Each structure stands twice: as structure tokens, then as C-alpha cells.
Amino acid sequence: MEEEIKEAFERIGLSLDEEEKILKKCLTLCINYKLGPSDLASSMEVYFLNRGIDGMVVHNAHMDGFLLYLQNEQKNAMIKEEAYPHLYSSNDVDMILNNEQEDVKETTVGTPIKGPDKLYSETSDLELGENGTTSGSQLRVATNHITPFGQRTNKFTVQFTLNKLPDMDDDVKKQEAADNEDDIIRRIQPSEACSFEVQGSQLEHSCRFMYDRVEDKFNALDNRIKRHAAAFVASGLYEEPGDPTVASQKSAFSVGMICCDGDGHLNDKSILLQGSVEHSGGQQVRLDIQKLPKFSFFPGQVVGIEGHNPSGHCLVASKVTDSIPFLATRDVDLPPSKRQATDQDLHPISSSSAPGKLSLLIASGPFTTTDNFLYEPLAELLAYSSRIQPQLLVLMGPFVDSEHPEIKIGAVDRSFDSIFHMEVLQDHVNYMGSTARVVLVPSIRDAGHDFVFPQPMFSLNMSDSKQQIISLQNPGTFDANKVKVGCCTLDVLKQLSGEEISRIPDGSSRDRMGRLATHLLSQRRHDVPLDLSLAPKALQISSIPDLLILPSDLAPFVKVLSIDESSNEGEQVKCICVNPGRLAKGVGGGTFVELNFDASNDRTNASIIRI
Incomplete structure (x- = not known):
């Protein structure tokens, strides 16, 4: 043992x-x-x-x-695993008594409540200030019940700072200054709206899924290998790949997908390399990695291998390449005649213009604690946003978490739409003014939304704030002030963390989180259980984004990644990868990220803030 x-x-x-x-x-x-x-x-x-x-x-x-x-x-x-029958305590008695005071409470202007939702107004709605605004000092939960989240002492503490500016005030002084500032003066401060453009075609919320076939899945995996092989050859650094299953004493270059020979965890004795149908008929060969000084593998990864196969049963690798240059590989799916005509025109994908400056607040759900549906962390975040006034507020699901204890045991007797009111966000942008923008990205943990990946956008019925509250598909990409942003709410980092095996030589960087995030860009797609009949191109990354947002249950971080962009050795492009963590953790608060992006990474600063 x-x-x-x-x-x-x-x-x-x-x-x-x-x-x-x-x-x-x-x-x-x-x-x-x-x-x-x-x-x-x-x-x-x-x-x-x-x-x-x-x-x-x-x-x-x-x-x-x-x-x-x-x-x-x-x-x-x-x-x-608590049993379904609820054991009533003094806290439940307090809540019942508080409900009896509902008729004598001061009336506040807020979102109209329909039908049975009125029974839950004290536990689900956010109370608004005068004239329907949601100022930082007024945004609070409409209940007299004090929760563990409300009893916390430390608020908005900075846990990590990237490129901290010397003239930045500490968080305590910043909070006190914001609280003492006159609300009217704060609201009339000029702020510049950011340009915004959604990249790629978006899945409609009414799209059908679960129509892909086994044959389509196999072809999609085979096309991945062919696409990577074409990119390796187009870079000019590698020869045309051969068949890795053929016995040969000479070293040759092969391209294939990493597989495991069983259902267990991948290890150095169970690695197989599966070639494409074109080069090896889709056959697999055992991969010997003993001579590799450095590697990082996970099932489904497409790699280039230099090595020889003396017996025909085992490919002895001498060099591995797991990252391909970001070349214009649009010709991979073209007929051979057109592909040859465009081979001379391949060039690195580059932005037509330099990105500008952009201020963001980035947060990922759950947005409420596990002991209630009061959405207190979200209320605190919106209050902080009203003080900071970022150009972009990025909120990533889940908004109604299917992992919430009460939802998991079926103890909720109301609709998911009534648990979280989107009107709260509309009230927020109305208060912030016409320059505010909010981006919503769903999650497969969102109860009541399509459980599929890629995932269609939310259906929003907000005509007044249509240009200010934008819903994206998952994964999604957009440009804001010419800053390319990619986001995915699937916990890719946690999945890769459980599947990856690696060998790091002494003296090399052991930044595992950065390495896992780089895999996503190196492979140009998300390799997870998915429905390929929806939008295969939605899972491909056509170019390296300036900002990559990957929420995860793992420790939050902000890292600058270096990715090979072209075939020229030493030429790299920088990408800032952000894991904002979860806004709510258990009955307490979690973390979010405040980021001020600049075209120069040295002038870009970010802070991980515990709420």
C-alpha cells in the first residue's frame, strides 16, 4: 500500500x-x-x-x-448530504417574525414582483435607493436577518497585485474616500464608454443540440490532427509528417493525439500516440518518453513527435512539440488546388491596430452563498463597481448554481428565473449611466439554462439596456477598445490539473497554473465533453487574445503568458490570463479581479480582491 x-x-x-x-x-x-x-x-x-x-x-x-x-x-x-427534512432553529423563527413586519415597512421603489415571487421578496430581491438607483451606499439586501456573510469584518482586501502602481492608495483609504464622497458629485464624473464588438457567430438560445453522431465526433478529432500537421509544415520548421506505426531505424517526424491505454490516470507507461487516418489509418502506437528531458501531456493533446520506431510497436521520442505557431491556417479545409495557391501567403495573424486602454471588473459565480438566495456578494460587487466605475463589468456564471445545496436536494419550490432577477443588473447600468457595459457569460452549472458545451447565450428581455447588457455564448470572444478578450466558464484548469503528467528539468520554471493555461492556447481549443453539431468553430481559437479569462475552483491568479506566435524563433506574444476565483465560497465571500489593461504589459495592473 x-x-x-x-x-x-x-x-x-x-x-x-x-x-x-x-x-x-x-x-x-x-x-x-x-x-x-x-x-x-x-x-x-x-x-x-x-x-x-x-x-x-x-x-x-x-x-x-x-x-x-x-x-x-x-x-x-x-x-x-443533509437529510431533506428541515430542523427549525431560532434563525427560522426570526425570519418568520420579520415577515410579519412587511406591512409596516417603508415602501421602496424597485422591480415589480409578480405572482408567487412576492412570497420571496425579502430573500431574493435587492433593495434600491431613491429614484430606483443602486448606489454603493444604498445597495443592500432587503432583509433584517443577519447572515454569516454580513457578519464578516474584512471587506475588499487585496490578496495579490500585478504591477502595483507606486501612487496607488491602499484599499482601506480607497474605501473610506469612496464612502465619504458625495453621491451627486460621483455620478456626474465624466467616464468614457468603451467600444465593443462581439467576435464570431453567436449560438441562439433556442438552438437544438444532442444531434451529433459518433462518425462526426471521429471526423472532428481526425481533422484536429490534420489541422495541426498542416500548421507544423506551414511553419517551415518541420517536414511532412510520416506514419509513427511503421518500423524504421531513422528518426522521423510524426503528428498525433495523446491517448491512454486504459481507463486509469495517464502515466509514462500508458501513453499512446494516435495518428491521423491520412498518415497511419488512425492506428495507435505506444510512446516511449524516457529520453525526453521535458514534457507535459494530457489525453486529447495533439503533439508533434520526433523519434524512431525500431520494432514497429513502440515509438521512442527524442523531441516533442506541443505548441504550434499561430499561422493563418484557413487553407487546411480547402481543396488541394486552392491550398497550394495560398501556401505562399501564410503569415502570422496580427491585429490591424494596437489595443487601447480598458478598465474591467471580472467576477465569476456563484453570486450567492450556500446558506441562502440573498445574493449578498453580488450586491457588494455592484456597490464596488458603482464606486470604481469600470468601463466593463464581466460577470460569468453560474448565476443560479445547480450545485447550491437547496437546489441539489430539490428544496426550492420556485422557478429559477425568480431566484435571480436580471432586472438588478438593469437597475445598476441605469444608475451608472450610458457609458457602463455589463457582459454576461453562462455556465453549464447554470440551473435552468442549456446543459451543453458550447453553450448558447442567455435570452435577455431588456430593450432599454440592450446596448449596455450584452450576453455572450460560452466560450465567447469579443473586442473592447480593440482589446481581444476570450472567456470560458468551463473549469478547464481543474480538468487539466487532474489529467496532466509532466517532467520539469531542474532550474526550469515550475509555474503549473501558467503551464495549464498555456495548454489551452497551444492546442487552440477546449477538449472537453461537447456537442460538435452546434458550432465546431466556437471551440477553436483563431488568434491569441490579449486577455484570457478562465474561472476555476483552483486558487485565483493573474499571470502573463508567453506564447510562440510565428515560425521565427524567439518571437513571442504576451497574453494576460485571469482566474478571478469564485465570488462566493460556502457561506462566505470569495474573490474577484480589478484590471486596468494597457497595451504595454508593464503598465497593465491588476488586483485580486477578496470580497
Whole structure:
């Protein structure tokens, strides 16, 4: 058992310092918490990522904190499995008594409530200020019940800053200045609206899905390999790929997809390379990576391999290339005659004009805590936005989280539309003025929305704010002030974290989060369970965005990624990758990101703020 635990840690790149002591403790944890070796190693990996622990060595000092982490995970799992019958407490009595005062409460102007939703007005609506505005000092939850979120002491604390400006005030002074500032003066401050353009065709909210066939899925995967092979050849750095399954003593270049020979976790003994139908008939060959000094693999990844196959049964790799230049590969799907005519015109995709400046607030759901549907974190975020006045407020789902405890056990007796009122956002932009813009991106965790990927946009019935509240598909891309922004609410980082295996030489960067995010750009698509009959092009990244937003349950970060853009060695393009984290975590607050983008990465500054 201890040897299996050791092997499980080695598969994910973790080594043990005091091996004998740590393995004994790990064995005890496996027995007490009924975990297998792989599950224990995965939990340790998540613990390292969430705590921001540097290095890939497990020390004995880490075990106490890891034990507390497992205890909290088990406690949270027991809370989620709470029986359906509700045990009433004094808090429930307080809420019932508060409802009796509804007739004598001061009437406020707000969104009209229809039908049975009136019964939940105190727990779902956000109270508005005078004249229907939602100013920072007035936006609050319309209830007298004090929640754990409302009892927190620290608000808007900065956890991380990228390129902090020397003249920036600290968050406390900034908050006090905003609270003391006159509301009328703040509202008449001039602000410039950003230009906005949605890129690509958008899926309609009424589109049909689950119509793709197995044959279409196979062709789509084969076309991915062919598209990558054509891009490698077009770069001028590689020869025409050959068949990796043919026995040969000479080194040759091949292109294929990484696969696993079983249903388990990928490891260095179970890697297969599947070639295209054109070059190898779609056959697979075992891949020997012992001679590779550096690699990072996950199932579904398309790579270029240089190596030889002496026996015809195993390809011995000597060099691997997992990133292809961002060339204009639009000719890949053309007939051979037209493809040859355009081979001489291939050039790196570049923007016609330089991006401008852009200020953003970026937040990802859930937007309410797990103990209620009051949407207190969202109210705090909108209040902060009214003070900061960003040009763009990007809100990414889930808005009504299907993982919310009450929704999971079926304890909600009202519609999903009545739980979250989109009118709150309309009131916000009305207060902010004509220069404010809000971008909404759905999530597959959104209850009541299409459970498919790619995912169509929300259906919004807001004619007054049509130009200010924009709904995008998931994944989606847009230009704001000529800044190219790509966003995807699927937790790609967490999926890659659980599937990737890597070997990093000593002295190289061990920035795992940055490496996982780079995979997404290197592969140019999201490789997840999906419906290919909807929009295959929606899953392809035609050019490197200036800003890539990838919400994840993993630790929030803001990183500058360097991606190879063309066939010229050393020429790279920068991309800022943002994981804003979750706005609400359990019964407490989470994080969001405030970002001021500038064409020069040195002048771009961003802050991860805990709400």
C-alpha cells in the first residue's frame, strides 16, 4: 500500500522529503478517510494549489495542514448530504417574525414582483435607493436577518497585485474616500464608454443540440490532427509528417493525439500516440518518453513527435512539440488546388491596430452563498463597481448554481428565473449611466439554462439596456477598445490539473497554473465533453487574445503568458490570463479581479480582491 501511495505521488510530480514518516501518515489517512492512493495524491495536489505552496516536495510539516484540509472536506461533504427534512432553529423563527413586519415597512421603489415571487421578496430581491438607483451606499439586501456573510469584518482586501502602481492608495483609504464622497458629485464624473464588438457567430438560445453522431465526433478529432500537421509544415520548421506505426531505424517526424491505454490516470507507461487516418489509418502506437528531458501531456493533446520506431510497436521520442505557431491556417479545409495557391501567403495573424486602454471588473459565480438566495456578494460587487466605475463589468456564471445545496436536494419550490432577477443588473447600468457595459457569460452549472458545451447565450428581455447588457455564448470572444478578450466558464484548469503528467528539468520554471493555461492556447481549443453539431468553430481559437479569462475552483491568479506566435524563433506574444476565483465560497465571500489593461504589459495592473 505504501509503495502504491509513493507511485501515485510520483505520477503527479510530487516527491516525498522524509519518505518513511510521510508514507506512514498517508497510509493512516487512507484508512481513516477511505481514500485510495490516487485519490490521496490528487487531494494533496489540490491542497498545494489552494495554499499556494511553492515547489513539488511534500515535507512532514505539510501533513498537519493536509489533515485539517481532509477533515474540512469530509465535513463539507456531510453538510451537503443533509437529510431533506428541515430542523427549525431560532434563525427560522426570526425570519418568520420579520415577515410579519412587511406591512409596516417603508415602501421602496424597485422591480415589480409578480405572482408567487412576492412570497420571496425579502430573500431574493435587492433593495434600491431613491429614484430606483443602486448606489454603493444604498445597495443592500432587503432583509433584517443577519447572515454569516454580513457578519464578516474584512471587506475588499487585496490578496495579490500585478504591477502595483507606486501612487496607488491602499484599499482601506480607497474605501473610506469612496464612502465619504458625495453621491451627486460621483455620478456626474465624466467616464468614457468603451467600444465593443462581439467576435464570431453567436449560438441562439433556442438552438437544438444532442444531434451529433459518433462518425462526426471521429471526423472532428481526425481533422484536429490534420489541422495541426498542416500548421507544423506551414511553419517551415518541420517536414511532412510520416506514419509513427511503421518500423524504421531513422528518426522521423510524426503528428498525433495523446491517448491512454486504459481507463486509469495517464502515466509514462500508458501513453499512446494516435495518428491521423491520412498518415497511419488512425492506428495507435505506444510512446516511449524516457529520453525526453521535458514534457507535459494530457489525453486529447495533439503533439508533434520526433523519434524512431525500431520494432514497429513502440515509438521512442527524442523531441516533442506541443505548441504550434499561430499561422493563418484557413487553407487546411480547402481543396488541394486552392491550398497550394495560398501556401505562399501564410503569415502570422496580427491585429490591424494596437489595443487601447480598458478598465474591467471580472467576477465569476456563484453570486450567492450556500446558506441562502440573498445574493449578498453580488450586491457588494455592484456597490464596488458603482464606486470604481469600470468601463466593463464581466460577470460569468453560474448565476443560479445547480450545485447550491437547496437546489441539489430539490428544496426550492420556485422557478429559477425568480431566484435571480436580471432586472438588478438593469437597475445598476441605469444608475451608472450610458457609458457602463455589463457582459454576461453562462455556465453549464447554470440551473435552468442549456446543459451543453458550447453553450448558447442567455435570452435577455431588456430593450432599454440592450446596448449596455450584452450576453455572450460560452466560450465567447469579443473586442473592447480593440482589446481581444476570450472567456470560458468551463473549469478547464481543474480538468487539466487532474489529467496532466509532466517532467520539469531542474532550474526550469515550475509555474503549473501558467503551464495549464498555456495548454489551452497551444492546442487552440477546449477538449472537453461537447456537442460538435452546434458550432465546431466556437471551440477553436483563431488568434491569441490579449486577455484570457478562465474561472476555476483552483486558487485565483493573474499571470502573463508567453506564447510562440510565428515560425521565427524567439518571437513571442504576451497574453494576460485571469482566474478571478469564485465570488462566493460556502457561506462566505470569495474573490474577484480589478484590471486596468494597457497595451504595454508593464503598465497593465491588476488586483485580486477578496470580497
